[in-house]
Amino acid sequence: MKLLALISGGIDSPVAAYIMDKAGAEVALLHMDNRPFADDLSIEKVKSLAEQLRSVTGSPLPLYSAPHGASQEKISRTCDSNYQCVLCKRTMLRSAQETAGRLGFGGIVMGDSLGQVASQTLKNLRYVSSGLTIPVVRPLIGFDKIEIEAIAKEIGTYEISIIRSNGCSVVPSKPITEADVKKMRKFDESSDLDGLAKDAADNTIRLS
16 A cells, blocks of 8 residues: 655644554655745655654655745636635645655545645545546544644654744635535636646655
């Protein structure tokens, strides 16, 4: 079981990667580099998180990075602003699927916890995954924040994740919580979602 785990500098995604590693999966890590809508510290945090996960699991956990800033910029120009976060996640998943195929991985790991943020409502989760041809594993889906933080503290990633850095600067003030499917299909076309995913995979690099 080879899985590509999306990893940010936050608390949840490193825990999801850890759980799947402990479940026996061969896990690699993929960071979607959000610059210029994030700062350079975001990359350093992810590198530190990968090192800590290797230390606690004893697994190699190779870390890759794919550019995501250009995707964010195009989404912001071609779609309604309140759909930014949902389309961001949809594009990340498509990019991860493209990269997973090239690296020989059969599934994607996400750190989603149901209802925790706007892009993680049941309806939005259904949409962001629609059209994928490989499974998305969400080991934290029924966990609450306290449970996730407890595991992060136990494995030593929590203190790294809470290091202050500039968050995503393109997050809308009122993100959509129940995306309209017809609108989303229109936005898929206007943003050329498949093209964005291919470009991200074409420019994926290994960081460590």
